[in-house]
Amino acid sequence: MSKVLLQVEDLRSYFFTRKGVVKAVDGVSFHVNEGETFGLIGESACGKTVTALSIIRLLPEPAGQVVDGKIILDGVNLLELDKKEMRHYRGRVISMILQDPMTSLNPVYTVGDQIAEAVKLYQGLRDEKVTEEVISALRLLKIPSPEVVMRNYPFQLSGGMRQRVVGAIAMSCHPRLLIADEPTTALDATIQAQYIALFKDIQEKTNVSILFITHDFGVVANMCHRVAVMYAGRILETATTREIFKDPKHPYTSALMQSVPRLDQKGGRLYSITGQPPSLRGLPAGCRFAPRCPVVKPVCLEQEPPEVKIGEGHFVSCWRVK
Amino acid sequence: MADILLEGRDLKKYYPITKGLLQRTVGWVRAVDGISFTIERGKTLSLVGESGAGKTTTAKAVLLQEKPTSGTILFEGEDLSHFSSHRLKTEYRPRLGSVQQNPWSSMNPRMKVRDVVAEPLVVNIKQTKQQLRSRVAELLEEVGLDPEQSENYPHEFSGGQRQRIAVARAMALNPSLVVLDEPVSALDVSIRAQIMNLLKDLQEQHNLSYLVIAHNLATVRYMSHTVAIMYLGQIVEYGEAEQLFKNPLHPYTKALISASMLTLPEDEEKGVEKIILTGEMPSPMNPPSGCRFHTRCDEARPKCSQEEPLLRDVGGGHLVACNKV
Numbered sequence: 001m002s003k004v005l006l007q008v009e010d011l012r013s014y015f016f017t018r019k020g021v022v023k024a025v026d027g028v029s030f031h032v033n034e035g036e037t038f039g040l041i042g043e044s045a046c047g048k049t050v051t052a053l054s055i056i057r058l059l060p061e062p063a064g065q066v067v068d069g070k071i072i073l074d075g076v077n078l079l080e081l082d083k084k085e086m087r088h089y090r091g092r093v094i095s096m097i098l099q100d101p102m103t104s105l106n107p108v109y110t111v112g113d114q115i116a117e118a119v120k121l122y123q124g125l126r127d128e129k130v131t132e133e134v135i136s137a138l139r140l141l142k143i144p145s146p147e148v149v150m151r152n153y154p155f156q157l158s159g160g161m162r163q164r165v166v167g168a169i170a171m172s173c174h175p176r177l178l179i180a181d182e183p184t185t186a187l188d189a190t191i192q193a194q195y196i197a198l199f200k201d202i203q204e205k206t207n208v209s210i211l212f213i214t215h216d217f218g219v220v221a222n223m224c225h226r227v228a229v230m231y232a233g234r235i236l237e238t239a240t241t242r243e244i245f246k247d248p249k250h251p252y253t254s255a256l257m258q259s260v261p262r263l264d265q266k267g268g269r270l271y272s273i274t275g276q277p278p279s280l281r282g283l284p285a286g287c288r289f290a291p292r293c294p295v296v297k298p299v300c301l302e303q304e305p306p307e308v309k310i311g312e313g314h315f316v317s318c319w320r321v322k
Numbered sequence: 323m324a325d326i327l328l329e330g331r332d333l334k335k336y337y338p339i340t341k342g343l344l345q346r347t348v349g350w351v352r353a354v355d356g357i358s359f360t361i362e363r364g365k366t367l368s369l370v371g372e373s374g375a376g377k378t379t380t381a382k383a384v385l386l387q388e389k390p391t392s393g394t395i396l397f398e399g400e401d402l403s404h405f406s407s408h409r410l411k412t413e414y415r416p417r418l419g420s421v422q423q424n425p426w427s428s429m430n431p432r433m434k435v436r437d438v439v440a441e442p443l444v445v446n447i448k449q450t451k452q453q454l455r456s457r458v459a460e461l462l463e464e465v466g467l468d469p470e471q472s473e474n475y476p477h478e479f480s481g482g483q484r485q486r487i488a489v490a491r492a493m494a495l496n497p498s499l500v501v502l503d504e505p506v507s508a509l510d511v512s513i514r515a516q517i518m519n520l521l522k523d524l525q526e527q528h529n530l531s532y533l534v535i536a537h538n539l540a541t542v543r544y545m546s547h548t549v550a551i552m553y554l555g556q557i558v559e560y561g562e563a564e565q566l567f568k569n570p571l572h573p574y575t576k577a578l579i580s581a582s583m584l585t586l587p588e589d590e591e592k593g594v595e596k597i598i599l600t601g602e603m604p605s606p607m608n609p610p611s612g613c614r615f616h617t618r619c620d621e622a623r624p625k626c627s628q629e630e631p632l633l634r635d636v637g638g639g640h641l642v643a644c645n646k647v
Binding site: 277 | 522598
């Protein structure tokens with residue numbers, strides 16, 4: 001049994017806006033083991049990114065607040081740390097990769113300077129030692145001729161290379177948990193495949209745990225060991241990747257899978273989920289998916305279903321599953 | 323005999339690279355470099371490839387937004403370059419529709435949905451307000467929106483609904499050909515299926531032809547009849563969709579398919595390995611000699627760096643440009 005690195009318990013992150021409270025994350029629990037990739041999959045505005053930002057404590061305060069829950073990393077509840085203590089964790093223990101490398105890199109600094117910034121700040125190194133670390137970070141991300149690339153500006157690099165540089169910054173201080181928020185979405189298909197293979201390799205070398213946020217089941221299948229399906233601020237189903245593809249239990253999981261065209265299947269008519277995700281300001285009573293659910297029962301509209309364990313590591317919140 | 327609506331023959335689009343005070347031309351970006359394709363009536367042709375492959379430039383040439391450097395476009399058998407500007411305006415343009423990738427930037431946020439959808443009608447056809455209003459209502463209904471919402475502004479709709487509005491606008495003039503540039507890639511997974519189904523229904527009802535631009539192969543397989551795989555301004559493989567996906571011949575097509583394939587953990591245990599290409603697409607300013615793909619191809623032979631492979635028919639209209647095939 002592998003060791004748990006990150007344990008999130010009943011996390012609730014709300015945004016307090018003039019128009020009311022937006023319950024972006026509303027009772028989310030999961031854990032990530034050491035050396036494991038845990039996928040968080042869902043559509044836009046389901047709370048994936050807010051979950052990630054809550055863990056690394058970068059929610060846009062004061063509007064966004066973690067109102068309840070625990071985030072335990074290696075025995076320490078991150079929510080109880082003050083700002084200074086938290087800064088010690090960011091970069092060193094937890095780091096993050098964002099979706100679009102064009103906006104997460106600074107256009108007026110060289111790539112090497114941007115990696116060096118993290119190295120200097122978090123490892124307290126100086127001079128040649130910094131350059132050494134920068135080059136080894138670029139090597140880890142398999143960037144060809146790192147001595148040359150470190151003197152380049154982001155605009156001189158291709159999208160795939162830029163995203164590798166972002167990866168190098170994130171990995172430069174040897175974190176134990178890497179949060180990757182849709183890191184491959186902005187990349188082309190063949191480059192995406194390269195990037196995923198690269199991260200599998202890095203994980204083998206460094207045993208880093210990865211919290212992988214995506215909306216793409218293809219990426220989940222390729223990359224993740226276990227996965228949680230999120231919808232409107234809640235996790236509806238958690239299982240191993242194998243299990244979720246073989247035997248999805250929640251109607252939303254299976255509907256989502258059926259609505260994605262498969263390359264190995266001939267085109268017929270696609271199954272489509274009717275309607276749209278609910279507004280997070282006025283959530284329906286009962287199960288959040290009930291208004292769109294094809295197999296809805298009366299109880300679904302009244303009471304929120306509890307999470308039920310149906311197998312080893314397989315949890316579902318649905319009144320139909322016993 | 324197939325009923326061909328539009329045909330592109332040896333299309334090229336080069337953009338000059340200029341330098342200095344006098345703006346001397348020092349080189350060319352060969353965005354599209356000699357491609358030919360046909361779009362049949364009521365059928366879908368998809369152009370597939372990664373960014374920089376020349377897909378969008380091709381679509382722009384068809385929409386007359388870019389003038390090709392050389393080559394011809396035939397519409398119902400007639401060469402477009404022989405059309406007068408008046409004829410293009412009255413006989414070609416109204417028969418095309420277009421849907422853009424991003425439904426957040428393709429609409430004027432200060433126009434009501436009614437006006438967004440009505441604009442092509444106002445520009446092209448003289449009609450009374452009453453006629454206009456009923457046509458807009460009809461169009462909105464056709465794409466699955468409530469005509470009552472026509473007084474709303476685009477920001478009041480979700481992404482999927484806005485893409486429906488864009489489709490309604492494209493359909494306004496009863497076009498024969500609709501150019502769909504990444505029609506679903508900006509949308510959420512559960513919404514994509516709705517829009518793809520809608521597009522398929524409209525195609526059947528109106529015998530529409532589609533020119534689809536996409537990078538997601540699964541989407542393409544679902545939507546298209548014919549597929550052209552593009553790499554660095556050229557078509558490397560072209561053929562009937564089912565045949566192409568069942569029996570891909572070009573190493574680039576194989577790699578693309580492998581990259582988009584769903585590989586489950588059990589497949590990996592069985593030893594199914596993904597083909598992972600090394601390197602990135604070279605610059606179209608200075609394409610590699612010989613076969614343009616040889617720098618990334620793991621089946622490349624010495625010959626590939628010298629000899630440019632031509633598109634050859636390997637049977638049943640399946641064309642491949644590879645020295646090995």
